[in-house]
Amino acid sequence: MIIELAGMPGAGKTARANELAREHGLKIIQAPTHTVSLVTEGLMGALWRPIASYNLLALILKECNRGIRRSLFVNGWLGSSAKYWRARHGGIIDQGYAQALIGALPQSSDARRIIRVLSIFDRDFELVWCDTDQRTRAERLSERNYQPREEFGESERKRFTEEGERAYRLIRELSGKDNYPERSVSFIRRLVKTAGYLFSYFISRLEFPQTEITVLMYHSIDRSGWKLAVTPEMFERQMKYLAHNGWAVSLADVVAYAKGEKELPAHAVAVTFDDGYQHVLTVALPILERYRIPATVFLPSDMSARTSPDDRPRLTEEELRTLARSPLITIGSHAETHKKFTELAPEEMKKESVNSAEKLAGILGKRPSLFAYPFGSRSTVAETAVKDAGYEAAFGISEGTVRPGDNLFGLKRVQVDSTMSFILFRLRLTSAVDWNRRIVDLLRRA
Structure with missing residues (x-):
């Protein structure tokens, strides 16, 4: 079993990940810290889930801010792909492709690509959304003395504050069961398994x-x-x-x-x-x-x-x-x-x-x-x-x-x-x- 958690900053993902790890006897998977391992395992994970990884990468590359693009590529795409590769036999992933999707701030016109990324959760993954009210999130972030994307400047912080909630709601809505109930396994994967x-x-x-x-x-x-x-x-x-x-x-x-x-x-x-x-x-x-x-x-x-x-x-x-x-x-x-x-x-x-x-x-x-x-x-x-x-x-x-x-x-x-x-x-x-x-x-x- 592979369980991934996603949600807005301050929603309690880390605490929920620890709870699920104890309840299910699974380990929380961390991304590699060594550059060679990050690249190698990230590429292996991307090839393991090619449709989802390709569509997420395409959404990340749409980001106009170069610093955000680089951060989402390294941490959101490459790091998450490496986590998937490490968790292929089971584990808890705190922040993976779904979280990277939120960071990419997609528009409703990107719905098709979003669904293709989310199709990963109909296969070997379970997606758990962490949600809480905006006031509680703000209090938690204040305790940490942190505001999302503040390291990229005031304009980027303000942009995420204004658009992050909208992107989150869009992605969560598209992750509903009625959007991809039949995307359990890609046709090619199913064909290879049957041939075997x-x-x-x-x-x-x-x-x-x-x-x-x-x-x-x-x-x-x-x-x-x-x-x-x-x-x-x-x-x-x-x-x-x-x-x-x-x-x-x-x-x-x-x-x-x-x-x-x-x-x-x-x-x-x-x-x-x-x-x-x-x-x-x-x-x-x-x-x-x-x-x-x-x-x-x-x-x-x-x-x-x-x-x-x-x-x-x-x-x-x-x-x-x-x-x-x-x-x-x-x-x-x-x-x-x-x-x-x-x-x-x-x-x-x-x-x-x-x-x-x-x-x-x-x-x-x-x-x-x-x-x-x-x-x-x-x-x-x-x-x-x-x-x-x-x-x-x-x-x-x-x-x-x-x-x-x-x-x-x-x-x-x-x-x-x-x-x-x-x-x-x-x-x-x-x-x-x-x-x-x-x-x-x-x-x-x-």
Whole structure:
């Protein structure tokens, strides 16, 4: 997960970044201080997100003041691109492309370019806007004895004071979900990813026998444009495909298969949801019931635990009871407060695991036997803590199929999100996911 914060000066971005870092167990990413590293990593980050970086650069170059252009180029474009490159596996970015957009003071006529820059946040990024009233911002800036752009002269300070708020509102409006809900991944990126999986699929066909047992991991089913949200239409199409092929099995069946206690068909798929969002009850459950597909919902027992940057609504205790009454639904633990286990002491891991099981047992009258690590964060110590808490098996987010003899406390799943086309969905139900992981790992080590 990559989270970026943006807002007007004095809006509290740094404080919010520290809060999110603690809540999600992520590091705050800093730009390189060495010039060579800044240039190298900045160019790598720009090439990683070419459409957004090109359009931001074009907006920056429109700036008439040479000093501002240079500052926005070095800090806003090159520095932010370097942060993206450093954060490509996860992190918090305080001031990136969105903040640089505000600094470029774009006009409404630049809307097309602004949207192209903001399209980056439909992919691997979450954009969190920090907003507060103008009086509070002014007080904070006064405490720092600083006024935006004062280092560039009085005229530039006045210009930003007059136009900054307008630019901020324009950019925030264009970052709304209705402006680019389908820009999850660029066409070229999607094409390359699909081609890679097709290659992996053909290699996987050389394996005999071809037993493919997959556990799918969903989060929310809605039209918000969030990367981890799948639209109801796509979710129904995916469930219809599983039902048509007769591949759907319960997660308990997969665990029994991994133990060597149960045989499964050559192709079998279990469905899981993480975090326990309300859409699982209101949107996903009717679709699951229509196609008779069992599912396991992993959720933190603390119903107030924060599990997404935008605080999307989670199930209440009463809604959880309603959901659990369905014969198709199994409830599993996602720890107590959704904290990253690798950031906790062993005794805290044990406490999170035990307390969650006891709380869910109190709500539902049945103790959960299955566990999913928050953020997929696990270690041998975490596995031991979960096992000692009495769980039968636990799942991470490492991708791959499930095989007999697999580590029961490190079982693999395959994430399904808004970036996935239906063709890619079908490919990732096969052992192509294993071969793709091997190829990617090999390329990273090269």
